[in-house]
């Protein structure tokens with residue numbers, strides 16, 4: 173088992189944050205097994221690594237049996253067993269317990285790229301600067317990289333972007349009243365709670381709210397990346413206009429029941445549906 177590129181601990185592959193250069197500079201080989209880096213009951217890496225990569229300290233609690241060759245194991249639901257293809261099959265065929273936010277992340281007639289963004293945010297998987305810094309301390313010298321490029325007032329992180337940031341919260345305040353969320357603060361937990369209790373209802377206004385929240389999250393991340401990579405700056409009003417336009421465009425093509433209530437809702441978005449949808 174590769175010491176650098178396999179999953180054998182809770183941190184994930186060490187190669188995610190140790191550069192090949194760092195590994196070889198410490199006189200390790202890139203194809204070293206775990207048994208090579210844990211020897212005589214201690215980690216063999218340079219002491220300096222513990223300062224450079226403090227996450228490694230978390231491995232101190234791992235009790236590996238010294239001087240045994242690596243073995244391939246399979247971890248399933250906290251239980252660790254010998255690796256066998258049947259064990260793997262049994263664990264992957266069980267479906268993961270459904271998380272309670274699935275219904276407002278992946279839903280019928282969602283915008284897939286927005287849904288994917290929602291999923292990344294719910295999992296805390298966006299590559300924000302606070303994440304990168306955990307791995308790469310050399311970047312700490314570069315303060316610009318750490319700063320939120322939307323407001324220049326705080327660090328770039330999930331909780332900041334959604335929506336503690338002055339820029340993001342302004343955008344949210346401009347769009348929320350279009351979907352009956354006027355009282356929902358620009359805080360991710362509040363927005364998620366609002367969606368969570370309503371997501372399973374098939375009501376059109378909830379559908380529109382789910383589309384709008386995802387479009388907002390997506391557009392904030394887009395703007396952040398546009399500033400980071402393309403040096404393109406748009407004010408909150410422009411971003412909120414894009415969000416509303418996206419929602420409206422989606423609603424024009426969405427298949428919704430043709431009821432008075434839906435027609436009224438579409439009217440609020442200046443959409444008039446032909447009567448062809450009501451089946452005659």
Ligand SMILES: [Zn+2]
Pocket residue numbers: 320321322323324325326332336337338339
């Ligand atoms: Zn900000």
